[in-house]
Structure formats: C-alpha cells, structure tokens
Amino acid sequence: MATDRRTAILESAARVIARRGVRGLRMEELATEAGVSTALIYYHFTDRVGTLRHTLEHISDRAERYTSDRDGSDGPRDARQDLEQSLLLEFQDVPEVRENSAVWGELRASAIFEPELRADLARATLDWIYDVAHLLGRIHPTTSAPALAASAERLTGLLEGLATRWLSGALSLTHARELVREAVSIELHRLGAE
Numbered sequence: 001m002a003t004d005r006r007t008a009i010l011e012s013a014a015r016v017i018a019r020r021g022v023r024g025l026r027m028e029e030l031a032t033e034a035g036v037s038t039a040l041i042y043y044h045f046t047d048r049v050g051t052l053r054h055t056l057e058h059i060s061d062r063a064e065r066y067t068s069d070r071d072g073s074d075g076p077r078d079a080r081q082d083l084e085q086s087l088l089l090e091f092q093d094v095p096e097v098r099e100n101s102a103v104w105g106e107l108r109a110s111a112i113f114e115p116e117l118r119a120d121l122a123r124a125t126l127d128w129i130y131d132v133a134h135l136l137g138r139i140h141p142t143t144s145a146p147a148l149a150a151s152a153e154r155l156t157g158l159l160e161g162l163a164t165r166w167l168s169g170a171l172s173l174t175h176a177r178e179l180v181r182e183a184v185s186i187e188l189h190r191l192g193a194e
Helices: 002-020 027-034 038-045 048-068 079-088 095-110 115-139 145-167 173-193
Strands: none
Touching: 002 027, 002 038, 002 048, 002 095, 027 038, 027 048, 038 048, 048 079, 048 095, 048 115, 079 115, 079 173, 095 115, 095 145, 115 145, 115 173, 145 173
C-alpha cells in the first residue's frame, strides 16, 4: 500500500512538473493531484528537493522500461538495431514519453537555479551515457572506453536537444527520428574509423 501511494505521488509529481515546471511545483498542488496529504509527501520524501530527486529516479526508471522492453514480436535484432531502437524510443507520441521528456528537460533546466539537484542529474546523465556506450561497445567491441563514452555523450546530448525541439513543436517527430538515425550512422562510422 505504501509503495502504491509513493508511486502515485511520483506519477503526480511528474505530471505537475511537466505541466508547471519545477519552479511551479507546490507541495499542496502535488498532494491534491496525488489524492494524499502534504504530510504523507513529506513522510516519504522529506522535503521538496527529496521529492524532485525521487521524481528524477522515477522518470529514469520509466525511460529505462520503455526504451529497453521488447515484446519479441519483431524477431531477433542485432546490436545496431538495439542501439537505434533504444534511442528512437525516446521519441514516441505517447503521453508517458512526452511527459518524461518534458520532466527531464525541466529538471535539467532547474539545476541552474537549484544546485542541490546537480549531482543527481549528473549521475542520471552518466548512467544514460554508460548505457548507450555499452550498446555502442557491442557494435565496436575493440573501441576504447573513452571513445565509446564520447560518442554516447554526443548522442545523448543530441537527443536532449531534439526532444526539446520536438516537444515545443519546432521539430516533427518523423524528422527527429531521422536525425537520430543519421547521428547513429555518423557515430558508428567515426568509431569504426578509429
């Protein structure tokens, strides 16, 4: 039961942040959105920063699920297909993905004004870079770890920028996905040339 309420609070926090931004997150509004008391929020997360930290973990876990889950219906894929699919799944016109991208962008931007979130964001970013570097390493297993990490950092940075443009309507979903495919090809070519 406590886990259900905790999850409901985190889902609600993601909705509120996506709608109002981090600076617009008020514990009273979050409590109303989640259907709980503010005291319960403080019980689970201690304070506003704790709520933001746990929301970051929550959206990272959600992204991990929707970018790595496979139903097996599309048959076996090779390492390149796994890499592309993982990155392309960041661009789906479904509420959960749009919300996750918006919340990630809001949390990233808020670190400018709320330095207590920087370490958590840096850790989440490094985890993402590591995951992408691992996928790149499956394609180019003899490439050095620093080269794989640099390539993964370029790809994840590009995805963050493209997601902002996509969510704001400056870039179509189709074009964003085309740019991701092109970037993957360029990075794989660069790694293969080393």
